[in-house]
Amino acid sequence: MRTGPSRRGRGVLSGALAGQRRLVILSALMVTAHQAGEALVPFLIGVVIDRAVGGGAGDLALWLGVLGAVYLGLSYGFRYGVRYGERAAEQVAHGLRLRLTRRVLDARGGAEADRLPGALVSIATSDAARVGAVAVAIASGVAAVMALALAAVLLLWISLPLGLLVLLGIPPLLLLTHLLGKPLEGRSESEQEQSAHASGIAADLVKGLRVVKGLRAGDAAVERYADRSRRALTASVRVARAEAAYQGLVHTASGVFLAVVAVVGGVLAAGGDISVGQLISSVGLAQFLVGPMSTFGWVGVDLAQGRASARRIAAVLDAAPAVAGGAAEPARPVRGRVTLRGLHSPPLRGVDLDIDAGELVGIVTADPAEAAALVGLFGRAYDPVAGAVELDGVALAELDPGSLRSAMLTTEHHTDLFDGTIRSNITAAGRARVDLVDAAVAAAAADEVLWTLPDGLDTVLDDQARALSGGQRQRIALARALATDPAVLVVHDPTTAVDTVTEARIATRLRSVRDGRTTVLITTSPALLAATDRVIVLDDGVVRATGRHGELVAADSRYRSTVLA
Incomplete structure (x- = not known):
């Protein structure tokens, strides 16, 4: 049974990432450690303030030391998390480029059918890089979810209503982010297709420059490229508009959610349900939530583009061979009749x-x-x-x-x-x-x-x-x-x-x-x-x-x- 383009694309994406599972997990763990540290900082600042107001110098020094250790941990978490993530992304892209190269050079042929050489180059470079970027997106997305969960636990520690507000508000927000990214995925695939065609025509024109000049066909060649370039530009503008709208909607929804959290925290502080330090912690955590929430915006874009690029790569890898692959070996030594x-x-x-x-x-x-x-x-x-x-x-x-x-x-x-x-x-x-x-x-x-x-x-x-x-x-x-x-x-x-x-x-x-x-x-x-x-x-x-x-x-x-x- 033949599989559809979406399923084949998912297979390419999951297979490529599975090969770098260790690096992706390490990256997710380290970036999560960084995000956890970022979430703990405002919470600890509130604790330090409360200790400074009501406690002794010893308590203050202890919590300042804890705060310093958290800063050290989040710094190293970011450093190594990004390093592991980028390494995974590059190795995913490299692996896909090798697979594409082997398929294009396969003796059975077929991968180059209906595709200009420049288009194949675009798939092996731009599309492979976009699929590789999914490794970073996954690690960052996991870290953002964990950071939100930790922030919710800390808010629950400070105040049950604040914690419940965050825990109940995050799932609908994530679902909204996913739904808003669907149109972007389709437009991204179209944009990559048009861009690859334009690159292919440009490469062919450069390769045949002398012939074009000799035939005095420069005007026709320029018009051909200009037409394809205009289509690529139109597709790129559509993607840019869709991405801007997507980012705007995600940030708007995130901003409204954070404003609600901050307002609820202020009301609780005014009613005496939480201390001054806890109010500062609540506001700091609300501000911290801007980071993970904005992460969902670009992670959604990278996932949408990665899935679209994976489908284009799958179309080349799964291209029907131009000739059937026999299994027999020529008789040795080959006589040559x-x-x-x-x-x-x-x-x-x-x-x-x-x-x-x-x-x-x-x-x-x-x-x-x-x-x-x-x-x-x-x-x-x-x-x-x-x-x-x-x-x-x-x-x-x-x-x-x-x-x-x-x-x-x-x-x-x-x-x-x-x-x-x-x-x-x-x-x-x-x-x-x-x-x-x-x-x-x-x-x-x-x-x-x-x-x-x-x-x-x-x-x-x-x-x-x-x-x-x-x-x-x-x-x-x-x-x-x-x-x-x-x-x-x-x-x-x-x-x-x-x-x-x-x-x-x-x-x-x-x-x-x-x-x-x-x-x-x-x-x-x-x-x-x-x-x-x-x-x-x-x-x-x-x-x-x-x-x-x-x-x-x-x-x-x-x-x-x-x-x-």
């Missing part, structure tokens, strides 16, 4: 072909959509509508996605480089064969790039290596794919931004570095195709021809126009 049987996935409509283990094959299509579909199916970004892609006789859908990617690597035409050194980009976080890095760099002609850089492989890249040209980035990305040395490597147009002389050099070296490994080049580059064992030509979603590059150029006019145009 790839077979396509009756493959239907628009615009492909019945592709049958066999690629032998260790073969270097080129696949040519004039339709970019067909090339993109092949890349998606080889990389298992999605599964075919019908038919299958097989590795060594086993359908990819039956293989564990993570294990499959260690045996069969597919690189898209557009590849990203990350902040860090060129070496760290090529070694791919330890996945590359260290002994193959130099050969991969040379095969991709990336050594020529390193010659122009001050620190060679140890040159630090930032801002997604935008200081490099498109061809330089392509060569480093190709070196990364080659250094990983998978049993099957599928590469889509790896040299479109590389000059023809360098492209010919790459084609010559590619066969050597991939000797004995299956390699599929989805490209229309004549230099790369000339280096292949054979070329498979797709047309209108089916295999139309196969042969050596030179033979196809000589005999097939359509092939010739596709690769030599």
